[in-house]
Amino acid sequence: MQFNLVIKSHxxxxxxxxxxxxxxxxxxxxxxxxxxxxxNLFTASNLLCGIIAIISLLSGRWDWACYLIYxxxxxxxxxxxxxxxxxxxxxxxxxxxxxxxxxxxxVAPGILVFALLVVxxxxxxELNSLVTFHEKVGDSMxxxxxxxxxxxxxxxxxxxxxxxxxxxxxxxxxxxxxxDTRQSTSFIGVPTPANTIFFTAFPLVWMNAYAxxxxxxxxxxxxxxxxxxxxxxxxMGYMLVAELPLFALKFRHFKWKGNEIRFLFLxxxxxxxGLFHFWGIAFIILLYIVLSIIDNQIxxx
Numbered sequence: 280m281q282f283n284l285v286i287k288s289h290x291x292x293x294x295x296x297x298x299x300x301x302x303x304x305x306x307x308x309x310x311x312x313x314x315x316x317x318x319n320l321f322t323a324s325n326l327l328c329g330i331i332a333i334i335s336l337l338s339g340r341w342d343w344a345c346y347l348i349y350x351x352x353x354x355x356x357x358x359x360x361x362x363x364x365x366x367x368x369x370x371x372x373x374x375x376x377x378x379x380x381x382x383x384x385x386v387a388p389g390i391l392v393f394a395l396l397v398v399x400x401x402x403x404x405e406l407n408s409l410v411t412f413h414e415k416v417g418d419s420m421x422x423x424x425x426x427x428x429x430x431x432x433x434x435x436x437x438x439x440x441x442x443x444x445x446x447x448x449x450x451x452x453x454x455x456x457x458x459d460t461r462q463s464t465s466f467i468g469v470p471t472p473a474n475t476i477f478f479t480a481f482p483l484v485w486m487n488a489y490a491x492x493x494x495x496x497x498x499x500x501x502x503x504x505x506x507x508x509x510x511x512x513x514x515m516g517y518m519l520v521a522e523l524p525l526f527a528l529k530f531r532h533f534k535w536k537g538n539e540i541r542f543l544f545l546x547x548x549x550x551x552x553g554l555f556h557f558w559g560i561a562f563i564i565l566l567y568i569v570l571s572i573i574d575n576q577i578x579x580x
Contacts, residue, residue: 318362329383339417341482384471385449392442400436448516480561
């Protein structure tokens with residue numbers, strides 16, 4: 280609110296300046312206030328987090344990428360929340376939100392799974408106290424991208440490109456959301472932020488296993504297996520556009536009655552994070568889908 284007042288004060292000063300024609304002053308005021316308001320700046324920050332996350336993924340800093348995606352998810356929630364509170368909801372804000380989400384929760388998760396597959400289809404990552412996990416991943420990404428740029432495709436696996444199915448389906452998911460009036464209070468298909476958060480668990484678990492000398496963990500080896508990653512990319516990609524109703528985490532009030540499914544979900548989140556740590560992030564998204572299916576079955580009766 281304070282920031283908005285500062286913008287308005289500066290714009291009012293310009294608008295009162297006698298050197299500006301009246302029509303120019305009015306257009307300037309409308310342009311700044313309607314385009315660069317607080318909710319839209321939050322949306323733009325979401326976009327920037329997504330771009331930096333993609334750069335981080337390609338450079339081997341998977342941890343930075345995941346943390347930036349989490350920040351972006353918070354910003355994505357806050358832009359709509361603040362827009363409603365400040366009565367600044369607009370068609371422009373709606374379109375900006377989808378464009379930013381396409382980068383952060385469409386392209387970024389695709390690159391994340393792409394990077395996972397690049398590393399998994401290349402030389403195996405082995406423990407080495409003298410080399411950090413980020414350096415190993417960075418070397419793998421550099422070698423792969425150099426071979427791709429040189430046209431030496433016979434030397435690399437093209438399997439990582441299957442990961443691009445995620446931004447492919449995300450594009451249709453976000454466009455559909457903008458015109459689907461059924462999704463004002465709930466979702467049809469897995470939201471792109473939820474899908475992205477699901478995949479952030481994989482690099483975090485992998486890095487943690489490397490740091491704790493636990494790369495032989497059976498669950499980890501199964502989950503980062505190229506076949507598992509490809510299957511998950513295809514299934515989760517389809518879930519983005521599937522006609523599956525999912526509850527929204529929006530509380531009109533905080534009473535138990537009417538919010539049972541939401542409170543159960545929040546309790547489940549705490550339990551999963553406490554029991555499974557980083558894997559709990561992925562399990563939370565699976566819990567979200569399962570609870571939604573159960574809720575749909577109960578509501579249908």
